[in-house]
Each structure stands twice: as structure tokens, then as C-alpha cells.
Amino acid sequence: MINNWVRIKSGYGPSVEEIYKDRIGSYAKFYKMDPLSRLGFVASELLLDAEGSRDREWGETRGVVLMNATSSLADDRNYQRTIVGDDAFPSPSLFVYTLPNVVTGEIAIRNRYYGETNFFVLPGADPEQMSKVIEMSFCDDKLQSLLTGWIDCEDEEHYDALMFIANRTVCGRRAELAEEIAALFEKEIKY
Amino acid sequence: MEELILNLKKQIIEVLNLEEIKPEDIDENAPLFGEGLALDSIDALELIVLMEKNYGIKIKDPNEGKEIFKSVRVMAEYIEQHRTK
Amino acid sequence: MVVKIADNILSPLGVTTAENYQALKSGKSALRLHDCRGAVTQPFYASIIDEDKLRVGESYTKFERMCIQSVETALAQTDLDAASDRVLFILSTTKGNVHRIGTEESPLLGDSAKVVAGYFGNTVPPMVVSNACISGVCAQIAAMRALELGLYDYVVVVGADVQSDFIITGFQSLKALSDEACKPFDAHRKGLNLGEAAATIIYTKSDKAPEARWNMVCGAVRNDANHISGPSRTGEGSWLVLRDVMRHLDIDELAFVNAHGTATLYNDEMESIAISRAGLADIPVNSLKGYYGHTMGAAGIVETLISMNAVDDNTVLATRNYEQLGVSHALQVSNRNGSTEKKAFIKLISGFGGCNAAAGFRRIDK
Numbered sequence: 001m002i003n004n005w006v007r008i009k010s011g012y013g014p015s016v017e018e019i020y021k022d023r024i025g026s027y028a029k030f031y032k033m034d035p036l037s038r039l040g041f042v043a044s045e046l047l048l049d050a051e052g053s054r055d056r057e058w059g060e061t062r063g064v065v066l067m068n069a070t071s072s073l074a075d076d077r078n079y080q081r082t083i084v085g086d087d088a089f090p091s092p093s094l095f096v097y098t099l100p101n102v103v104t105g106e107i108a109i110r111n112r113y114y115g116e117t118n119f120f121v122l123p124g125a126d127p128e129q130m131s132k133v134i135e136m137s138f139c140d141d142k143l144q145s146l147l148t149g150w151i152d153c154e155d156e157e158h159y160d161a162l163m164f165i166a167n168r169t170v171c172g173r174r175a176e177l178a179e180e181i182a183a184l185f186e187k188e189i190k191y
Numbered sequence: 192m193e194e195l196i197l198n199l200k201k202q203i204i205e206v207l208n209l210e211e212i213k214p215e216d217i218d219e220n221a222p223l224f225g226e227g228l229a230l231d232s233i234d235a236l237e238l239i240v241l242m243e244k245n246y247g248i249k250i251k252d253p254n255e256g257k258e259i260f261k262s263v264r265v266m267a268e269y270i271e272q273h274r275t276k
Numbered sequence: 277m278v279v280k281i282a283d284n285i286l287s288p289l290g291v292t293t294a295e296n297y298q299a300l301k302s303g304k305s306a307l308r309l310h311d312c313r314g315a316v317t318q319p320f321y322a323s324i325i326d327e328d329k330l331r332v333g334e335s336y337t338k339f340e341r342m343c344i345q346s347v348e349t350a351l352a353q354t355d356l357d358a359a360s361d362r363v364l365f366i367l368s369t370t371k372g373n374v375h376r377i378g379t380e381e382s383p384l385l386g387d388s389a390k391v392v393a394g395y396f397g398n399t400v401p402p403m404v405v406s407n408a409c410i411s412g413v414c415a416q417i418a419a420m421r422a423l424e425l426g427l428y429d430y431v432v433v434v435g436a437d438v439q440s441d442f443i444i445t446g447f448q449s450l451k452a453l454s455d456e457a458c459k460p461f462d463a464h465r466k467g468l469n470l471g472e473a474a475a476t477i478i479y480t481k482s483d484k485a486p487e488a489r490w491n492m493v494c495g496a497v498r499n500d501a502n503h504i505s506g507p508s509r510t511g512e513g514s515w516l517v518l519r520d521v522m523r524h525l526d527i528d529e530l531a532f533v534n535a536h537g538t539a540t541l542y543n544d545e546m547e548s549i550a551i552s553r554a555g556l557a558d559i560p561v562n563s564l565k566g567y568y569g570h571t572m573g574a575a576g577i578v579e580t581l582i583s584m585n586a587v588d589d590n591t592v593l594a595t596r597n598y599e600q601l602g603v604s605h606a607l608q609v610s611n612r613n614g615s616t617e618k619k620a621f622i623k624l625i626s627g628f629g630g631c632n633a634a635a636g637f638r639r640i641d642k
Contacts, residue, residue: 028229031210060498060516071385071406073377076442080377083315083445089244090315092236093207095446096505096628099370101407105629108499114516116497117631118414121404123386129401132427139421140496142520232506236450253451 001173002180005149005164005190006047008039010157012189016042019191023049027110034075034097036153037106040066043163044107044147046191051165061144063115064104065137066163067130068152071100071121077155107147116140125150125160127181131174138171195267203263206241207234219263235260247275278420278479279488279640281430282353283581286346287473287568288323296578297585300593301613305567307457307469315441318448321457322439323471323569336391337373339438342474343392347434350476351396356430359397364428365389367404368415368435369573375440392434400428408627409536410497411435412475412576413635417495419479429480436474437572444470450505452540460537460563460595461544461609463602468538471569475577488640490584493620495635496520505628507542511550513632514624518554521622521636529638530559531618532592534583536625537563538570539597543626548603550632551624560614561607566596580623580637587639592616 008016016038020030024045033041044064048054079094096102101119108117120133134148149163162184170177200214209228217228224230235256242248242259248270250256259269284292288306289299306323330341332348351358367389376383389402405415412435419431437443447453447470454467482488498516500508508514518533533556535547544563551557564579571578586593592614599611620638 028209028211031208063497064499069384069386073383076374076377076383079446080442083441084378088315088317088445089240090445090449091240092446092449093233095449096233098442098446099406099408099628101627101629101631102504103629105499105504105631108501108630109503112501114498114501114513117499117629118405118407118418118497120418121385121389121406123390123401126401129403132422133403135425136418136421136427139424231503239451240449 001169001177002164002166002184004047004051005162005184006043006050007184007190008043008161009189010159013191032093033106034072034078035156035159036072036074036100036151037097037103039153039159039161040103040151041106041110043151043161047147047163047165048111058111058113060114060142062113062147063117063137063143064107064113064147065116065118065133066104066148066151067120067122067133068100068150069122069124070152070154072098074153074155103151115143125185127178127185130181131178134166134170134177135174138168144168192267192271195270196263199263199267202241202245206237217263221262223260223262246270248273277482278423278492279482279485280477280490280492281480281485281488282350282478284346284350284476285473285578285581286342286475287578288325289567292349293581293585297582300564300567300582301591303596305457305596306471307569316444320444320448320453321455321469323469324439325472339373339436340388340391342436343367343434344395346474346476347392347396347432350478354478356478358432361400362429363398364400364422364431365393365398365402366415366419366431366433367392367402368411368433368577369404369437370406370408370411371437371440371443374442407631408629409570409572410576410625410627410631410633411573413495413623413625413633414497416477416492416576416580416635417497417633420492420495423479423481429484431479432476433479433577434474434476435574435577437472437574439470439472454539457597458539458565458569459597460539460565461601461603461607462598463600465539465541465544465602468540468565469569471571473568473571473574473578475574475581477577477581491638491640493636493638494521494524495633497631497633500630500632502630504630507546507626511546511553513630514547514550514626515553517632517634518550518556518622518624521634522554525620525636529618529620531587531616531621532560532562533622533624534579535561535563537565537595539565545603546626547624548605548607551607552605557605557607559608560592561609562593562595564593576623576625583621583623584637587619587621590615590617
């Protein structure tokens with residue numbers, strides 16, 4: 001059911017910034033993003049290149065629903081550092097990224113997706129629970145395809161993204177979907 | 192003044208994460224917002240922090256910032272007059 | 277059909293939904309001026325829960341105590357076995373135990389959700405919806421879908437946020453806070469106030485609860501694809517969700533639209549555009565932020581429950597502190613309690629990340 005997918009993981013291959021420079025570039029906003037959004041942005045760009053449907057106007061028919069275990073922890077820590085101490089200056093640009101769903105917004109903005117965007121924090125990367133979240137998303141009858149998957153970024157050295165495109169064929173086939181997700185987690189890195 | 196303008200450009204590049212921009216790329220007389228650097232409302236708030244942190248200037252109302260952040264030169268002139276550090 | 281079988285609101289205005297509704301109806305607000313504290317260097321207007329009034333054990337954090345007490349109060353209205361593997365817990369929150377960052381203890385939302393579900397003996401892996409300010413509506417939509425798909429028989433949705441120094445300093449840095457009680461949709465509105473609450477709503481399908489009185493009819497979530505922190509100037513996402521829920525509702529059955537109405541300049545303006553674009557400009561509109569402030573992860577649930585109680589009471593609650601229309605599209609915003617015979621309403625909400633949600637609810641009269 002899953003034809004297009006991307007896996008980016010710390011400790012394997014180039015860093016997120018290196019992938020951005022090599023394969024994407026020319027989106028200055030990348031440098032304003034927090035580590036989670038950078039990871040999600042880069043993964044989504046590679047995924048959409050692989051899908052090869054950049055020109056299409058998706059409108060409300062494509063959504064972005066992502067999941068992880070650590071929410072926006074990397075940026076939460078960065079923001080927290082700006083509020084402690086006697087000479088503290090809380091940073092508005094760090095604060096706006098202290099919500100995990102902002103990465104879904106970044107992807108929607110970049111690609112003009114008006115469909116559902118949502119973020120689920122789960123106890124762990126459980127393919128069964130992930131497949132439930134994905135099938136639940138397709139209860140929106142306007143949704144034709146979904147940028148989804150696992151995108152966890154504890155800090156700039158510890159991250160793991162498995163992002164893929166799901167379509168309505170997953171409906172009613174939750175067990176199969178869970179198996180496919182589990183298999184993708186076992187495969188090598190692909191970006 | 193010219194030194195302050197150069198320092199200000201470096202500080203703006205740093206706090207706004209303008210990774211691919213060098214100080215000489217910023218025209219101190221050109222509008223900071225609008226075209227060019229593609230800055231937004233969050234960048235304006237971050238500039239308010241910069242003014243307080245580096246120059247001891249408190250800007251309470253973001254609307255005040257609109258006047259002060261017209262260009263790097265206007266910003267520098269404002270800093271000259273109002274700085275407390 | 278997905279129906280509500282139990283609920284609770286825990287806030288500075290009361291520890292039951294009924295207490296909260298009565299407080300609002302009599303015009304009470306929980307908003308107070310609070311002094312600087314810790315990392316917060318400017319005074320702030322907010323609605324804060326006094327921790328001494330919480331009943332549940334002190335070994336838990338304030339956030340967990342609020343959630344547990346709220347769920348416990350709701351569960352007591354049913355004979356539901358919360359430990360059953362047919363019961364899913366969905367937690368709605370933006371920042372949970374964020375105060376633990378920099379300490380040895382876990383700030384992870386999934387861990388908090390397990391603590392809350394675990395308190396009731398439930399071992400089903402919980403879900404946390406963390407979709408900024410719209411989490412509370414998204415969590416209810418997730419519950420509705422989980423039930424419709426038959427994944428679970430009951431879903432306990434609990435939403436909460438605690439106003440930590442982290443959140444308050446952040447909103448201050450965004451210059452988004454009003455230095456007085458917030459004035460939704462008003463010409464003199466200056467920004468939002470923050471608030472604390474926990475709220476619970478338990479859903480099931482009507483075949484399991486023939487006596488239930490409230491049906492969650494529909495829900496939609498859309499993105500503006502415009503800016504991560506600024507509302508769309510055209511109200512795009514908000515209009516899209518309203519248009520979507522109106523496929524399932526009849527305009528003549530609507531008592532009101534309960535808006536997000538945070539009292540920031542741009543949010544309220546955006547909502548006026550969206551509501552008007554959706555053809556709902558003649559329907560009464562209210563915002564509850566003048567009573568509670570913005571309770572973040574709890575907001576979508578608190579405001580849904582208060583709206584249900586208002587319809588039960590044939591009432592359209594006043595938008596507290598609203599005096600003079602200050603948005604570009606004429607809306608039917610009222611500053612006094614009105615009456616209604618209608619039986620349905622829409623809960624509308626928007627958040628950072630460009631997300632917008634709406635849900636439709638209808639009272640079942642037997």
C-alpha cells in the first residue's frame with residue numbers, strides 16, 4: 001500500500017542540514033525552523049520529489065498527520081534556555097516552534113495543502129497504533145492522500161523520521177498497513 | 192554610525208537566522224520588511240528582543256517597532272538616540 | 277451515532293460542569309491579575325487553578341492531578357469499567373508537564389497520558405492530540421472516528437494545560453497578551469488572556485447509551501497554508517471547516533456558533549471573515565474567553581461542554597467584556613445572555629501551525 005517513503009535517521013548518512021543543501025536549497029525559511037520542522041520539511045521534500053506530483057493542486061484533498069513520542073522537545077529545551085537566568089530574553093521565534101504540529105503547518109504552507117493537519121504524540125513508535133491514527137484520518141471523506149509517519153527529534157543529534165504517503169487504499173486494511181509500517185522501520189535508511 | 196550599522200547588520204543576520212545573507216547584501220537604506228529579506232511578524236518580534244538585549248531599549252508596542260524597523264539606518268539612528276547600553 | 281455519556285469541567289469557577297455553567301450564566305469570570313513569578317517578569321491577567329483545591333494525590337504533577345480529578349468526576353456518572361481494553365484514553369494538551377524540562381523527570385506527553393489512563397487501570401496505549409489551540413476539538417474528532425471505525429467502544433477525552441512560566445513568557449514575547457481582561461470581538465480588544473482548566477468528555481455509540489442526550493454530528497480540520505503563527509487574512513481554513521460541517525447541519529437548527537474569539541486583533545477579525553463567508557453571519561456568535569481566558573488543550577472541550585449546557589438551558593451565553601463590534605464583518609455577537617429554542621451548535625477554533633477545526637453537535641430530544 002505504501003509506494004513512496006523516506007527514512008532519515010541520526011547516525012546514518014549526512015545530517016539534515018547537509019541533505020537540505022545537497023538536495024533542496026533555495027528555501028531560506030529552512031534556517032528559521034526548529035530541528036523538528038527542519039527534519040519534517042526535508043523528509044517531505046524528498047518524499048514529494050520521489051512521488052513526482054509537485055505541479056498538482058491538492059487543495060483540501062491532501063492532509064499532513066504526523067506522530068512522535070517527544071513532541072517538540074528539542075525546541076522546548078532551546079526556548080527554555082532563553083527564559084532562565086537574571087538576564088533572560090524569551091525568544092519569540094523559538095517559542096512559536098514549541099508546538100509539534102507547527103511542522104505540519106510548514107509542510108502545508110510549502111505545498112499549499114488545505115487538508116487536515118494534525119499531530120499525535122504516542123508512547124512509542126507502535127505500527128499498530130500508527131495505522132489506527134492513519135485510518136482515522138481517512139474518515140474525512142474529502143481526504144484522498146496523506147503525508148504521514150513518524151517524525152521524532154529529541155535533539156539535533158537524535159532524530160528519526162519515517163515519512164510516507166498513504167491513500168484511501170489503507171481504509172479497512174489496518175493490519176496490513178501496520179505490517180508494512182513495521183517492515184519499513186526494519187529497512188535501511190532511504191532518502 | 193557606520194560601525195553601528197555594520198554591527199547591527201551582523202546582529203540581524205544572526206538573530207533572524209539569515210543563513211545565506213552577508214552584511215554587504217543588506218542595503219541599510221532599503222526597507223527591512225516587505226520585499227528583499229522576506230521578514231515576517233515573528234522576525235519583527237525578534238528584533239524587539241535584539242533592541243532590548245543589545246541596546247537596553249524597550250519597545251512595548253509592536254506598532255512602535257514598525258517605524259523603528261523601517262531600515263537598518265533608521266534603526267541605527269534610533270539606537271544612537273535611545274541606547275542605555 | 278456518537279453520543280456523550282459523561283463529562284466534567286474543572287476550573288477556577290467550579291469542579292463540575294454544572295457549577296461552571298452556572299458561574300458563567302451569572303457573569304462570573306476567573307480572570308485575575310497575577311504578579312511576576314519565577315521567569316515571568318511582567319504581571320499578567322490569567323485564570324489559574326488553586327492547587328490546594330485539587331483532591332487527587334500530591335505525588336502527581338498539577339497537570340496530572342487536574343486530568344485525573346476531571347476524569348474521575350466524569351467516570352463517576354457512569355458504570356463504565358475504565359480499565360477495559362475497549363476503552364481508549366485521548367489526552368488533549370499542548371505542553372503537559374513542560375515545567376519538567378531541564379529536570380530528571382519525564383516531560384513527555386505520552387508518559388503523562390499513561391499516568392492518567394493508568395490511574396484508572398487502563399493499559400490501552402493512549403493517544404495524545406497536540407495540535408496547538410485546536411487540540412480539544414481535534415481530540416473529540418479523533419474520538420468520534422475511533423468509535424465509528426469500531427476501534428474502541430468508549431473513548432475518554434481529557435484536555436488540560438497548566439500555565440507554566442514557559443507558556444506565559446512565550447506569549448508575552450509574542451506581545452499577544454492583554455494587560456486587562458480580554459474583550460473578544462470588541463473594538464478595543466488588546467490581546468488574549470491565558471487560563472487553566474481540565475475537561476473531560478466520554479463518548480460512545482448510541483446503541484450503548486440509548487438515554488444519551490448529545491450527539492457529536494460532525495467535525496473537520498483544515499489548514500490555512502498561510503503562516504505558522506498568523507491567522508489567514510482570508511479566513512481560508514476556518515471557512516473551509518465551517519463549510520464542511522454545514523454539509524451535516526441545517527442552518528435553521530443552529531442556536532449559535534461558539535467561536536474561538538481569543539481577543540487578539542487578527543484571530544477575531546479572521547473568524548468574522550470566515551463566519552460571514554460561510555453564510556453564518558445571522559447566527560448568534562459568542563466567545564467564552566472573557567470567563568476563562570484561553571485554556572489551550574482544554575479550550576475545545578470546555579467550550580463544547582458549556583455550549584451543550586447553554587442549549588440545554590435554552591440560552592445563548594453572553595460574550596463577556598464585549599461592548600462594540602470591532603471586526604470588519606458584522607456578526608451577531610451579544611454582551612448579554614439571550615434565549616434560544618434551537619438544538620444544535622458549532623464549535624469553531626483555530627491555532628498556531630495554521631490549523632482550524634469545527635465540530636457540530638445536536639441535542640437529541642426523545
